[in-house]
Amino acid sequence: xxxVSQTPKYLVTQMGNDKSIKCxxxxxxxxxxxxxxxxxxxxxxxxxxxxxxxxxxxxVPNRFSPKSPDKAHLNLxxxxxxxxxxxxxxxxxxxxxxxxxWERNTEAFFGQGTRLTVV
Amino acid sequence: QQQVKQSPQSLIVQKGGISIINCAYENTAFDxxxxxxQFPGKGPALLIAIRPDVSEKKEGRFTxxxxxxxKQFSLHIMDSQPGDSATYFCAAQTGxxNLFFGTGTRLTVIx
Numbered sequence: 001x002x003x004v005s006q007t008p009k010y011l012v013t014q015m016g017n018d019k020s021i022k023c024x025x026x027x028x029x030x031x032x033x034x035x036x037x038x039x040x041x042x043x044x045x046x047x048x049x050x051x052x053x054x055x056x057x058x059x060v061p062n063r064f065s066p067k068s069p070d071k072a073h074l075n076l077x078x079x080x081x082x083x084x085x086x087x088x089x090x091x092x093x094x095x096x097x098x099x100x101x102w103e104r105n106t107e108a109f110f111g112q113g114t115r116l117t118v119v
Numbered sequence: 120q121q122q123v124k125q126s127p128q129s130l131i132v133q134k135g136g137i138s139i140i141n142c143a144y145e146n147t148a149f150d151x152x153x154x155x156x157q158f159p160g161k162g163p164a165l166l167i168a169i170r171p172d173v174s175e176k177k178e179g180r181f182t183x184x185x186x187x188x189x190k191q192f193s194l195h196i197m198d199s200q201p202g203d204s205a206t207y208f209c210a211a212q213t214g215x216x217n218l219f220f221g222t223g224t225r226l227t228v229i230x
Contacts, residue, residue: 004162033218040222040223041157041206041222041223041225042220042222042223043163043208043220043223044220045217045218045219048217056217090162090163092162107153107165107168108153108165108218109164109165110162110163110164111162112160112161112162113160113161113162
């Protein structure tokens, strides 16, 4: 069973187009993320959602809009694609436990990635 | 601003040798330090992790050494194998579950 699945695996599109990447997790996690990995392999968090609510929104152009219809899904919609958006986008999920003193397993599980190429 | 600094960028080790990757951080709010392993075409996967209340954690051939006062931690891979060839990321996490990654180290183990 795939824990975190994202589609499509590859996406080639022209500049100016709008595209979406879908992500689903079947781990029962309450927190989901989008990361961008550039050509130098640097992983940078873009968004974090906990129970369908945005909790982190790093400095990301507002052309990127995450949508979480339920806590098992976090989709990424990108408007007016630019050449610089070409990268691999990873979805991830984890548990977020409450407060200090609680033992937690904060392992983040990642999807296989979506390689976006803007031409 | 890079929250977690990682070195070296690439590392070549002979089979059977020891691979060492170093990381440093500034934010004392970090309370969880995982290492992730990424193979080409795959997503990162948790390899081993440590909390700042211990100085060392060992799992098989993989050991994390943690120096809280110096705000540094490192991954040691003993008896490195060609199958260990991958990109390794250190990371640091706050209670808010925001995971910050280092810049990655591409490890190549030569047979």
